Amino acid sequence: MARQPHRFTEDDFNALEGRASKTEQKKAVQRMAALGEQLAELSPKQIQNLPVEERLIDALLDAQTITSHEARRRQFQRVGKLLRNEDESVILSYLTPQQGAKKTAQLQRWVERIIKDGDPVINEFVKTYNAAERHTIRQHVLRIHRDMSKQVGETELAESKLKLFNYVQQVALISDN
Structure with missing residues (x-):
C-alpha cells in the first residue's frame, strides 16, 4: 500500500515563523x-x-x-x-x-534607513560591513514591518527595532577589526 504524502497546513508554516534556521x-x-x-x-x-x-x-x-x-x-x-x-x-x-557616540548615531541612522527603504539600503549596508548577513537583516525588517502593520504595542515595536539595532551594532563591531 502506498504511503500518502503528508500535506502541510498553514498552521505548520506559522509554527515555524520567526524561528532561526x-x-x-x-x-x-x-x-x-x-x-x-x-x-x-x-x-x-x-x-x-x-x-x-x-x-x-x-x-x-x-x-x-x-x-x-x-x-x-x-x-x-x-x-x-x-x-x-x-x-x-x-x-x-x-x-x-570603543566605537564612540558618532559611530552609534551613524548606526542608528543606518537602522532607520534600512527600515524605511528596505533592500537597496540593506545591500549598501552589507557592502559597507562585511560581517553583515542580508537574510538576517531582512528577517528583522520583515518582523518590524509586520509589527507595524498589526499595530502592536509601542513596547513590542521598540523591542523589534532594538533587536535590529543590536545586530547592526554587533556587525559593525566585528567588521571594524
Missing part, C-alpha cells in the same frame, strides 16, 4: 565568539566589572592567557556559548565606547 544559529554563534574576542581585549579589571555570570568572566580571563591558536578558538567558542545567555544590550554597552 540552523545556518542563522551558527552565524549567531560566530558573531558571539567574535564579540567574546572583543571583550577579551578589555583589561582584566574591566572584565571583572562586567555584569555577567561568573563563568563568563572566568572564561574571558582564561582566554587572555591562552596562546595556542586552536585552544583560543575553542575558548572563544565557549565564550560565545556563554554569551548567548547574557543580555546583548549590556554586552554591547561595554563595547560601544
